[in-house]
Amino acid sequence: MTMLERSDWYDIARDTSWTPSYVTEEELFPPEQTGDLGITRSAWDRFDEPYKVSYSEYVKTQREKDSSAYSVKAALERARLFENADPGWISLLKTHYGGLVPAEHDAQTSEARMARFGLAGGMRNMATFGILDENRHTQIQLWFGHEHCSKDRQFDWVHKAGRQNQWVMIAARSYLDQMMLSRDAVSTAIMLTFAAETGFTNMQFVGLAEDAARAGDFSFANVISSIQTDEARHAQTGGGVLKILIDEGRKAEAQRMVDISFARSWRLFCILTGPSMDYYTPLKYRKHSFKEFAREFIVQQFQRQILDTGLDLPWYWNDLINEMDYQHHSYHLGVWFWRPTMFWNPPAGVTPEEREWLEEKYPGWNASFGRCWDVITENLLAGRRELTYPETLPVVCNLTQLPICAVPGDGWNVRDFPLERNGRMYHFASAIDRWIFEQEPEHHQGHLSIVDRFLAGHIQPMSLAGALQYMGLAPGEIGDDAHGYAWVERYRDPALARRAA
Ligand SMILES: [Fe+2]
Numbered sequence: 453m454t455m456l457e458r459s460d461w462y463d464i465a466r467d468t469s470w471t472p473s474y475v476t477e478e479e480l481f482p483p484e485q486t487g488d489l490g491i492t493r494s495a496w497d498r499f500d501e502p503y504k505v506s507y508s509e510y511v512k513t514q515r516e517k518d519s520s521a522y523s524v525k526a527a528l529e530r531a532r533l534f535e536n537a538d539p540g541w542i543s544l545l546k547t548h549y550g551g552l553v554p555a556e557h558d559a560q561t562s563e564a565r566m567a568r569f570g571l572a573g574g575m576r577n578m579a580t581f582g583i584l585d586e587n588r589h590t591q592i593q594l595w596f597g598h599e600h601c602s603k604d605r606q607f608d609w610v611h612k613a614g615r616q617n618q619w620v621m622i623a624a625r626s627y628l629d630q631m632m633l634s635r636d637a638v639s640t641a642i643m644l645t646f647a648a649e650t651g652f653t654n655m656q657f658v659g660l661a662e663d664a665a666r667a668g669d670f671s672f673a674n675v676i677s678s679i680q681t682d683e684a685r686h687a688q689t690g691g692g693v694l695k696i697l698i699d700e701g702r703k704a705e706a707q708r709m710v711d712i713s714f715a716r717s718w719r720l721f722c723i724l725t726g727p728s729m730d731y732y733t734p735l736k737y738r739k740h741s742f743k744e745f746a747r748e749f750i751v752q753q754f755q756r757q758i759l760d761t762g763l764d765l766p767w768y769w770n771d772l773i774n775e776m777d778y779q780h781h782s783y784h785l786g787v788w789f790w791r792p793t794m795f796w797n798p799p800a801g802v803t804p805e806e807r808e809w810l811e812e813k814y815p816g817w818n819a820s821f822g823r824c825w826d827v828i829t830e831n832l833l834a835g836r837r838e839l840t841y842p843e844t845l846p847v848v849c850n851l852t853q854l855p856i857c858a859v860p861g862d863g864w865n866v867r868d869f870p871l872e873r874n875g876r877m878y879h880f881a882s883a884i885d886r887w888i889f890e891q892e893p894e895h896h897q898g899h900l901s902i903v904d905r906f907l908a909g910h911i912q913p914m915s916l917a918g919a920l921q922y923m924g925l926a927p928g929e930i931g932d933d934a935h936g937y938a939w940v941e942r943y944r945d946p947a948l949a950r951r952a953a
């Protein structure tokens with residue numbers, strides 16, 4: 453049978469726009485779902501995606517990716533990687549799967565919105581593949597993570613995290629709701645696919661895959677690398693939409709969407725990926741720090757992409773780059789401190805050798821974060837573990853739902869950025885977070901943070917036990933130090949303790 457070349461039929465097949473006769477154009481594509489910003493329909497015909505793929509090609513490639521991931525997994529099971537891995541690495545897997553599976557799941561809805569309400573045939577076509585991609589990402593990561601449940605109950609959170617009121621998951625849901633679920637097709641394309649996927653998924657899926665390969669976890673490295681190849685394709689929807697917005701004089705709207713999404717995404721990746729790279733990955737497998745990865749994958753690559761499209765860098769660009777020196781260290785300290793509220797066991801990551809590495813990668817770490825860890829270490833050495841648990845609640849940012857924290861010790865820079873609106877006082881971690889809230893107050897103003905809920909009496913009894921129950925942490929799932937505090941023993945050797953000081 454003679455087959456046509458793809459280039460001979462692709463443009464006709466993908467351009468499935470037609471003129472409706474039973475309903476009006478506006479009924480078929482209501483502006484609140486398309487987000488067309490008043491741009492004429494003919495302008496959308498210029499949408500072009502650089503990565504062309506037919507359905508049969510798509511299915512063939514995806515099948516190969518899946519069979520490769522499953523065969524690597526089967527081989528590694530024989531090598532008993534899970535049983536022999538460092539507990540820090542196991543915690544990294546729990547944060548990744550618990551945090552990412554709900555995002556992949558919700559991304560199917562976002563892609564479906566673009567597949568139905570995108571105004572260009574090519575955009576709808578790409579987004580249809582995007583739905584299938586996100587479905588694959590949800591299922592394969594759900595399976596790869598949750599199957600460890602029989603060995604470690606915290607892996608049940610791979611499946612259940614997305615629906616719990618655990619505080620990191622409240623933060624994640626608030627992000628997913630704002631960026632992915634409550635948006636029209638155009639702003640989804642820009643905020644999710646351009647700003648979040650182009651800007652950040654490389655960091656999680658390529659950066660972490662490098663660490664995974666060095667740690668011998670080829671199963672994890674393989675699955676997340678195969679996910680990134682899908683992301684790199686469907687994220688191009690955003691670039692195509694952005695070009696039309698800029699050509700049609702809507703740069704200001706596009707810029708605002710990028711500025712909102714980029715900062716929101718940064719904070720979430722900061723708490724999920726930052727500690728994973730600088731504290732959870734065993735020292736011998738680390739090559740680059742989180743900051744080095746962030747500078748390569750976020751600052752350099754995204755900066756080039758933003759400027760290439762004709763947009764400007766976000767107004768807060770330098771402030772955000774400065775945060776790469778400290779924000780994830782303070783999130784890590786908070787996660788370890790509030791460890792009973794986590795669904796993974798956070799490793800402290802502060803042995804003498806690890807502290808040396810941290811000081812080398814982040815000069816000044818010992819004089820700031822190190823001083824908090826000094827107090828924790830002293831208390832643990834003296835057998836006063838009870839003093840290493842929190843007694844009060846943190847102040848939580850009303851945008852990100854994450855604690856307001858920054859640099860402790862020398863260089864202290866923690867402050868609240870408050871805003872009073874309609875008689876309610878809101879608190880923010882930075883001027884960036886407050887600015888985002890003010891752009892779309894209707895998205896956030898009715899939301900209660902975990903602390904607001906506690907104070908409003910939603911969490912009963914008002915104790916740690918009540919809080920754990922509210923957060924969905926069942927016995928056997930409550931977090932504790934990943935290494936059972938074994939690292940503290942290193943400091944009983946006076947020579948090592950001096951070296952770290
Ligand atoms: Fe995905």
Ligand SMILES: [Fe+2]
Pocket residue numbers: 559586649683686
């Ligand atoms: Fe995606």
